[in-house]
Amino acid sequence: MDDLAVFVRNVQCSNCGGQTALPDTILEQTIQRQSVWTEAGRQVNFACPGCNTLTRSLVFPGALLALPKGLYRDPDDLGFYLVSLPCENKDCESPAIVLAAVKYDKEPGIVLVEVARHWRNRSAQCPKEHLLKEPLEMGNWLRLPK
Ligand SMILES: [Zn+2]
Numbered sequence: 001m002d003d004l005a006v007f008v009r010n011v012q013c014s015n016c017g018g019q020t021a022l023p024d025t026i027l028e029q030t031i032q033r034q035s036v037w038t039e040a041g042r043q044v045n046f047a048c049p050g051c052n053t054l055t056r057s058l059v060f061p062g063a064l065l066a067l068p069k070g071l072y073r074d075p076d077d078l079g080f081y082l083v084s085l086p087c088e089n090k091d092c093e094s095p096a097i098v099l100a101a102v103k104y105d106k107e108p109g110i111v112l113v114e115v116a117r118h119w120r121n122r123s124a125q126c127p128k129e130h131l132l133k134e135p136l137e138m139g140n141w142l143r144l145p146k
């Protein structure tokens with residue numbers, strides 16, 4: 001199975017500019033639930049594993065990259081989550097859905113909760129373009145099947 005290609009697309013954090021390669025299947029599941037079109041392209045709420053900041057982050061358009069599995073970080077070492085966070089408007093019933101990539105998460109949810117304590121929000125928004133309630137409140141989460 002080692003020579004199977006893994007389809008990935010890069011997401012660019014709007015805070016630090018760092019890019020994270022994510023399996024296309026994970027991005028598709030995220031986009032189906034919540035995403036926006038902007039002049040720059042498709043954007044999702046993303047929790048950057050590099051700077052722990054939540055932003056609306058650009059999903060790079062264009063052709064998918066096919067990386068040999070040996071060159072791609074072992075997906076077994078990453079947990080991918082969709083996390084619901086309430087927005088700042090308490091009358092709004094549309095939470096923001098944030099995609100989070102968490103390293104070395106062997107027990108689903110355990111490391112996520114730890115990592116989320118260090119999150120700060122810069123530009124993640126609910127579908128009505130409200131920022132998030134502060135301090136951040138982690139709501140329901142879903143570990144995405146790969
Ligand atoms: Zn970042």
Ligand SMILES: [Zn+2]
Pocket residue numbers: 087088089092093094095126127128129130
């Ligand atoms: Zn809202």
